[in-house]
Amino acid sequence: MNFKNKMSSVLIAPAFLWLIALMVVPCVMILVLGFFQRGIYGGIEYNFTLENFQLVFDSLYAGIFLSSARIAGTATIIAVFIGYFAAYAIATSPKKWQPTLLFFAVLPFWSNYLIRTYAWIVLLNREGLLVGFSKWLGIDGGIPSILYTESAVILGLVYNYLPFVILSCYAPLARMNPDFREASTDLGASNFTTFRRITLPLSVPGIAAGAVFVFVLSIGNFITPALLGGGRFQMIGNVIYAQFLTANDWPLGAALSMVLIGIMMILLMIQASAAQRSIGQKNKEQLDG
Amino acid sequence: MVKQPYFKRRLSVLAFVFAFLYVPISVLIGLSFNEGGLPTVWSGFSLKWYERLFQNDAIINATINTLIVATVSTVIATILGTMLAIGVEIRRKNGRWLESIIFAPMIIPDIVLAIALLSMFSMLDITMGLDTIIVSHVVFNLAFVCSVVRARLKGFDWSVVDASTDLGASSITTLRRITLPILMPAIISGGLLAFTLSLDEFIIAFFTSGAGKDSITLPMQIFSMIRFGVTPEINALATLIMFASVLALSISQRINRGVVS
Structure with missing residues (x-):
């Protein structure tokens, strides 16, 4: 046994160290970086400060957070x-x-x-198929292109994450015992009532998992706003990117990331614990029954 | 025969959803074969844009970079990930924190890892390039290889290993002659999955590539091209990539499934 454990440690060590060095350490560094000052020419001055977080909750960045949340929502x-x-x-x-x-x-x-997002640029642009189609229908001058607007960003996010929602909602629906619905109809409930009182509540875990996933990936999204929103349109992911690569204000970028990561992790954890609870409940039901 | 209520309504929901999912991709594929290259006028079937693609140096360089990144990171991740999977499975009990560290790269949103790595490389003054992309890709590839191999190990009959040891084989010989051959399909499948993920990966590569032109991967090249609008060449490139990744993933799944069943 002892030998097995020793061998197991040898096997685990390289991958483990890799993950520590390139995942755990970077995440901890972000946590630390946000509390330092920005150097005059970019870079970092190692003096403790809270001003980056004051900036995050300042109207400009808080506004970007709110509009990112609105779009993701x-x-x-x-x-x-x-x-x-x-x-x-x-x-x-x-x-x-x-x-x-x-x-x-x-x-x-x-x-x-990227390619799925690009497909919408092909459809939506001014010489694209949708505008061409509306002209062909005889709409005067065609409908205006929605490319590089907030609607295009939302459309792109929905398009990219829809398959995941379908998958996560399908799981509880497929598992659902058809007897429940039948019993409800037999007892005189209308189809709509059965749906509202039986089917919908039982599919909540799937809906919640899908919703959290879409929201988390949308609020931190970088590609879709950059491509379908054009340069004019920023979400928080793009602002963070700019802090690190163009504005050279790493501490502010780190502080913004910390808040974003915090929001994401809280949502993911709530979802994970809710899922765990519903599994626990199911096991209990099976034991009772 | 079960009565199927709302047949028409269901059909129209499905028709709408599948149209929504497939029309954009289909238009893209169709246009890549359009001679004139205009999105609104069909001027005849042509492979012109595909030929153009193979004459584009920027795209070819980016493809080579992507293949380097995907190959090297897959090799490292497959070796480390397989070792990790075996190590974790032969242990009696694993701490929760070890499990969470192994699973984390699959759950953490890409952008989080990308930002964290970028800030670490910047703070440590590491010059970024293909090598930083590779070591970063290993992080998530490792987790995927490990989970595929672990799934295979769950149904693994450890008595063959004991038998081999009882018959006097050293642990290295047992690993080489018994454990690895049995695990091989899962290892290949995990490696292919990692390779595909790495080929497609954009965000982490974009954040950890530095400013140099020599470290542009194919997804990064596509990103910079499509920011400037639509060209028939990108349509052709997109079509090729879509088919390649769907193909690689199906092969990966088939290899793994073929053994399980």
Whole structure:
């Protein structure tokens, strides 16, 4: 046993050290960096200060945080709404079709994120298909292109994360015991009431997982605002990037990152603990039953 | 026959969702074969844009860089990740913190890791380039290889290892002759997964590549190209990449599944 443990430590050590050096240490460094002063020509002065955090909660950056949250929130609501109904439609399809439908719903997720986003530039730009199509329909001068607006960013986020919502909502729907719904209908509930009182509450874990995922990845998103929002339009991820690479204010960038990472981690942890609780409850139900 | 209520409504929901998911990609693929290159006019089938692609030096250099990054980081991650998986599984009990450190790279959003690595490299005054991209990619590749190999180890019959030791084989011989051959499909599958992830990865590469032109990977090249608008060449490139990654992932899944079943 002792020998096995020794060998196991030898096997674990290289990967473990790698993760410590390139994941744990960098994350700790961000935590520390935010409390230092910015040097006059960029770089860092090692004097303790809280002014970076004062700046974060200053109107400019707090405003960017709020607008990022608003965009991420809107994208989340739309993605969850569409994704849930898609998952519901798949889960109520004939059993033999379900794996295929699910496979094709998730397939786009396997292709490159940049390319999926680029596909919308192709569709939305001023010489693009949508504007061309509206001209062909005879709308005078065509509808204006929404590319490089907030709507385009939201659309891109919804498009990119929809497959994940479908997947996470499908899981509880497929597991759901059909007897519950039948019992409800037999007892005289309308289809809508059955949906509202039985199906929807039972699918909450899937909806929550999908929503948290979309929100977390949207609020910290860097690619979609840069591409579909044009340069004019900034979300917090882009601002952080600029602090590190163009504005050269690393401590402020670190402080902004810390707040962003904090928001993300809190949401992910709430979701993880909620999921754990629902699994615990399920086990308990099985034991009781 | 079970009654299927709301058949039409369900069908229209599915039609809408699948159209939403596939029209943009299909338009992109279609346009890459469009002779004239204009998005609104179809002027005939052509492979012109694909040929153009192979004459573009920037794209070829970026492709070479990407292959270097993906290959080196996959090799490192496959070796370390497999060792990690075996090490973790032969242990009686693992601390929670060890488990969380192993899982963390799969859960942490890319942007977080990217920012953290960028600030560390900047603070330590490390010149960034292909090497910093490679060591950064190993972080998440490692976690994926480890989880694929561990899944295979869960169904592993440890008595063959004991048998080998009882028959007098050294632990190295046992590892080489018994454990590794049994694990090989999972190792290859995990490695392919890591390779694909690394080929596609943009954010971490973008943040840890430094300013040099020599360290531009293909996704970074695509990013800078599409910021300036639509060209038929990018359509062709995008089409190729989409097919390549879907193909690699299907192979990876098939190798692993073929053994399990």
